[in-house]
Amino acid sequence: MKVSDCMTRDVQMTSPEETLRDAAQAMVRLDAGVLPVSEGDRLVGMITDRDIAVRGVAEGRGPDTKVAEVMSREVMYCYEDEDSAAVLRNMGDIQVRRLPVLNRDKRLIGIVSLADLVASGHTAKAGEALGGIVRPGGEHSQSIH
Template sequence: MKVSEAMTRDVCVASPDDTLEQAACMMADLDAGVLPIGSNDRLVGMLTDRDIAVRGVAQGKGPQTTVKEVMSPEVKYCYEDDDLDEVAQNMGDIRVRRLPVLNRDKRLVGIVSLGDIATHHNEPQAGQALGGISRPGGQHSQRMDA
């Protein structure tokens, strides 16, 4: 099965110049914990609710702080025509619960999550990926100065 058969297609994209308050409201409206960040029709980062908490609030940054100050600029992604089993394995290896999905022109076309994998394809594969994501990891790297 290909990623395109399981991914979520309707994806809201925030701007790096949006405020954390705007991004958090978008997340609340979507009932989502992640937002792709786009600029000039390109994916430039990802913002999670954890980024807001750890890189924003915990560092004393307020709701008017821009998304670009706390987003993760290094984006892990997959392609819509990738094999879903391989992507699920990779998600476990790189310890992420969601990946943006790009077409071969590197344009955002969706997001694939462990939930998408479990409901559309292979519950055991999603569980195996979650096991990889959830394994103890030693020191964490959420700090901006780490």
Template sequence: MKVSEVMTRDVKTVRPDQSAQEAASFMLSEDAGSMPVSEGDRLIGMITDRDIAVRGVAKGYGPDTLVRELMTGDVLCARDDESIEDVAAKMSRAQVRRMPVVDSNERLCGIVSLGDLARETDDQSAEQALEGVSAPGGQHNQG
């Protein structure tokens, strides 16, 4: 089964010129700990609640800080034609619960979550990803 068959297509994103407060509000309304950052249909980064609450606060940034100052620009993505097993393995290695999905033109076309994998599959993919996400991580490198 391909990830395009289980991903969420209606992806909510934030722009790099929006404030951290706006990004946090979107995360709250979507009940998500991370949001893709896009310019048009191009994925340029991800911002997480941890980016805002830990890194931002540690550096003394306020709620008006722009998303571009806090986001992670090097984003691990899934391709829409990848198998769910391969994507689950990627999610496990990267220890992420949500992963953006891009098409062959590098355009953001969806997002896949552990919940999507669990709902739509009857194999070990979601379990594999969850085990990796839940495992103790190494040193965090978030700039």
């Protein structure tokens, strides 16, 4: 099965010039923890609820701070024509729960999540990926380094 068969197509984006308040309110409306960040038709980053909390609020930035100041600029992504099982394995390896989906012209056309992949029948493989995502260590570990 290809990623295009199980991804979410209707993806709301934000811009680097919008505020953290705007992004957080969009996340509440969408019941989502992540928004792709675009300039024109190009994906330039991702912002998560964790980015807002850790790079925003914890660093003393207020709700009027621009998304550009806290978003992740290094975007991991997959292509719509990739095999969903391979993408799922990759998600476990790179420890992410969601990936933006691009066409071969590198335009955002959707987002794929672990939940999308489970719903499409990849239950066992999603469990393996989640095991990779939640493994201890790395940048987000609560263990003392």
